[in-house]
Amino acid sequence: MIEDNETIEEFLARHADDVEESVRKAAAQEIMPRWRRLTEHEVDRKSGPHDLVTDADRQAELYLTDALRALLPGSAVVGEEAVHDNPGIYGALREDAPVWIVDPVDGTRQFVHGDTGFCTLVALAHRGVVHASWTYAPARDQIATAVRGQGAFLDGERLDAGSPEPGRDLRVATSHPDFTTDEQKRALLGLNTEGVAPRSCGSAGLEYLDIARGACDATAFCWEAAWDHAAGLLLVEEAGGAHLTRAGVPFRITGDNVLPFTTARDEATARRVVDLLSAGA
Template sequence: MIDQFLAGDLSAVEEAVRKAAAAEIMPRFRQLDDHEIVEKNGPHDLVTTADRLAEQHLAASLTSLLPGSAVVGEEGVHADPSVLDALGGDAPVWIVDPVDGTRQFVHGDPGFSTLVALAHHGELLASWTFAPALDEMAVARRGQGAWLNGEPIRSGSPEPGTVLEVAISHYDFTTDAEKRALSGLHTPGARPRPCGSAGLEYLKVARGELDALAFTWENAWDHAAGLLLVAEAGGASATLTGESFRITGGNALPFAAARDEATVRHILGLLATAG
């Protein structure tokens, strides 16, 4: 079932992502009423009506495209943590973040995205990263490359001797222990900054506009689409112990993604000094 689906034209998935954003996200961009914004776990962890309705829209359309598939979405997991079990099951899984960068969305900043990845037995097979306010759609397919608005993209490598630009977990979302874990990046030769939408930061790495990422959390919906996008653009990623990131969880954190394997190793070495 999944092999036949992947062998076909996946443009219907891109269309489903665009339709969900057009129907549920963009009409509310810079138009949200106060009652449409709710705190989940604190003042920086927000959810909106757009998040919930876009995820429902995507769940319906994506499972219709691939009957028998499951959906693991940020809002669905928040409501029922057992939804995460699908990541380790036998059915193909759509991993969905309806509005990645909700804080940016709430504040009228166009730097947010809709993230969708397709996985099976823990392996990432395809991904879609859509920035609806910027009209940017990045697509990746395992073993077949990465594209932005239909044009191939490559991450390349940082110029030797340049200061590495690194996006890291935002300070507002990190504990003191996580800040200490990232402190190794505050060193000559690296310039860390807090990340925005994780999906768009991964896209910057895939395009060669950002050298690396270092994150302290492992929610699959934040990382699945971007990790495949970076890999198919020629980049690399690894956890603190040098292993591949597992979308099912249990990773050694922090983990890093970068424009090439040498940069990943260097970032992990810096992180290890803070351990």
């Protein structure tokens, strides 16, 4: 818990490892026992045929909600499944209490199909600023962490996003066409140009990890859900990258962003992608 007059930074110095342990336990107890063993009644659809949710999503979020609140009494939890049931919970991002932002299974489609490309995302934010993040890919036994001002790490090794290789096409992961409006599709068409190689994204959290480690150059995403972005945005920032909306300002987890937005290995690449998105729109 945060003790009297303790800052978020001091809390993290004492409890970052405890958060990681909670993330790992949630995956070990609620996610991995169901991976490649899901039955039909454990998979549902939310807003459409491609928007899947499983018992692993629901149970892992419940586990993390209890564990994280116990570590930080008085904190709020904005979890994907809880917000689906009660959209008003999302408003906690604009309030004064510290907020845990949780996506229990990011890449549910991949999880349902038995692929390894899914992860659990947790971020700690306060007054709209993300202070720490955890990205855990249990099927790949990888964990990436970041604390604001202290760098980004993958399995304990510091990450450096670097810059795209000169002369090579920019590798850009984009929102899947199933989840974009006609206007957003027009903006994304701006990426269909010489020197850019766009492709549909997989798990957003793992796309951010790929940017932070230099395996992808940028994203172009068309949705704002904080549970998909908060952990990865900090991870990329702490690895030296940048994020910008089409308004030319950093993405805000509290919302009201001009979309699509980009996250990239460096600021120059972010500005190039934003310019192409604006030209397409």
